[in-house]
Amino acid sequence: MQEGSAAGHDIQEVVRGAFRRRLVETPGVVATEESAIGTSLVIKAQRPIVPAEVQVKIRDVRNRWEIDGEELVDALSVARIARQLAAGFYYRWEWPGGVKDEEWLSARREWNREVREILKLSRKGLDSPMLIANACERGDFNSPSYEAWRRVKDRPEPPREAVWVSPFLVEAAIHWAKENASKTEPAIIWYSWDVVGRAIAERGGFPFFGPGAKASKDLTLVDAKKTPAIVCSVAAHGTGKNLQAFCRNLITTPMPGGVEWEQTVARTHRPGQLADEVSVDVYVHTVETEGAFRNAVRDACYIEQTQGQRQKLNYAERLGFAAEAFVFGADEEPETAGIEWSGSASVLEMLRAGIGSEK
Numbered sequence: 200m201q202e203g204s205a206a207g208h209d210i211q212e213v214v215r216g217a218f219r220r221r222l223v224e225t226p227g228v229v230a231t232e233e234s235a236i237g238t239s240l241v242i243k244a245q246r247p248i249v250p251a252e253v254q255v256k257i258r259d260v261r262n263r264w265e266i267d268g269e270e271l272v273d274a275l276s277v278a279r280i281a282r283q284l285a286a287g288f289y290y291r292w293e294w295p296g297g298v299k300d301e302e303w304l305s306a307r308r309e310w311n312r313e314v315r316e317i318l319k320l321s322r323k324g325l326d327s328p329m330l331i332a333n334a335c336e337r338g339d340f341n342s343p344s345y346e347a348w349r350r351v352k353d354r355p356e357p358p359r360e361a362v363w364v365s366p367f368l369v370e371a372a373i374h375w376a377k378e379n380a381s382k383t384e385p386a387i388i389w390y391s392w393d394v395v396g397r398a399i400a401e402r403g404g405f406p407f408f409g410p411g412a413k414a415s416k417d418l419t420l421v422d423a424k425k426t427p428a429i430v431c432s433v434a435a436h437g438t439g440k441n442l443q444a445f446c447r448n449l450i451t452t453p454m455p456g457g458v459e460w461e462q463t464v465a466r467t468h469r470p471g472q473l474a475d476e477v478s479v480d481v482y483v484h485t486v487e488t489e490g491a492f493r494n495a496v497r498d499a500c501y502i503e504q505t506q507g508q509r510q511k512l513n514y515a516e517r518l519g520f521a522a523e524a525f526v527f528g529a530d531e532e533p534e535t536a537g538i539e540w541s542g543s544a545s546v547l548e549m550l551r552a553g554i555g556s557e558k
Contacts, residue, residue: 238446238472240464240511244492244519245449246484247371249285253364257284257485267291268304270311278487285485286395286452287368293360303351310348361394366402368451368482369395373403375449375480380428384474386447388430389437389463395451400430410435418442437463446474450481455491457499457510464511483520492520 249257256266260280264271266289271277283289294300314328325331325340334340335349372388380386390396393409400407406421406429408414418436421429423444433450436442437459445467454460468477483489499510 236468236470236472238468238474239476240468240479240515241476242464242479242481242512242515242517244483244489244517245371245375245480247368247482249484250365250367253284253287253367256289256364257281260284264315268308270308270315281485281487282452282491283392284364285368285482285488286392287365288361288363288392288394290359291362292357294357300351300354300357303354306344306347306351309344310342313342313344366398369398369402371482372399372449372451376403376405376428379447379449379480382424382427384447385423385427385445386429386449387442387445387467388428389433389448389450390430391433391452391454393432396430396432399451403428403430405430408432408436415440433459433463437466440466441469441471442466443469443472446472446477448477448479450479453481453483453488453492453495455494455498457495457497457502457512460495460499460512461502461510464515468511479515489520 260266260271260277264277266280269291271280280289314331317325317331318327325334331340331342332345335342335345376386376388388396388399388405390399396409397407399405406426408418408429408431410432414435418429418431418440421444429445433454443466448464448467450463454463464477464479481492483492496512499512502508503510503513
């Protein structure tokens with residue numbers, strides 16, 4: 200079995216190598232294989248201690264697949280909430296006037312519960328919530344819970360509010376900046392969740408650069424020598440900005456895809472960087488955050504093998520990612536730990552949609 204797996208892996212590498220060669224030899228295609236940046240790159244794992252109250256919440260989400268009574272239909276939803284909790288908070292609905300739509304909630308809960316049970320069976324043609332709903336609409340699948348859900352599903356979903364369980368990650372990021380950022384080594388704290396970025400900036404007294412044209416323009420005017428630490432959105436500023444005046448980075452929530460990592464790290468590790476070394480510290484203190492980083496590395500390897508362009512995640516010196524290092528939940532093996540984000544573009548997009556897009 201192992202020999203067959205190894206052979207299959209070798210075949211994949213051969214196919215990717217052939218595709219890469221054909222791609223780079225295509226007229227009009229420019230693909231660089233070597234990095235032209237002389238500055239070294241180091242990516243280091245950081246693991247802030249997860250408080251007991253956060254551990255309890257994460258365990259409940261993993262074991263019960265629900266949060267505040269909301270049924271979570273699949274492992275992606277569980278992972279999304281667990282990743283939020285890894286930052287010390289989670290989103291919940293904020294009902295107008297404090298009055299819940301109990302009919303909508305009950306129908307949604309029962310439908311999600313049935314979808315989850317159907318997905319466990321891995322039935323052909325019924326392997327996603329959308330396919331199950333479509334089958335019910337066509338009359339190919341009988342579902343009493345869907346009939347109840349169909350009557351109310353078009354009602355507007357209430358807005359969401361952030362609920363803080365613990366500010367531990369915010370405090371850890373502020374401490375990191377005070378310990379590492381200086382006029383000679385200015386730093387960027389990268390955030391994925393808007394509520395987390397704002398909390399770090401407000402409590403730490405750091406300039407905040409969120410989404411929007413004004414924030415983007417203001418960022419280009421920052422004098423790193425006068426502003427040794429800033430807080431930036433991965434979603435809003437992870438592409439297109441030349442921030443080589445900064446040489447230290449902290450990523451508070453690791454991105455799951457190689458493309459996001461390549462673009463974000465390239466803001467500081469780029470031509471014109473005068474520092475001898477660019478460092479990227481990343482919080483990987485739970486199974487889900489460490490899993491997202493591992494999948495990003497796999498994604499970067501796939502990109503490099505198929506496109507021939509060297510990826511920063513691959514040639515960087517990676518420190519502190521040893522398997523024996525403590526990660527909260529590593530002994531529990533939740534279903535979210537085994538998700539292969541890089542195996543499916545649609546899965547990657549779903550996860551990306553849950554990061555940085557709320558509030």
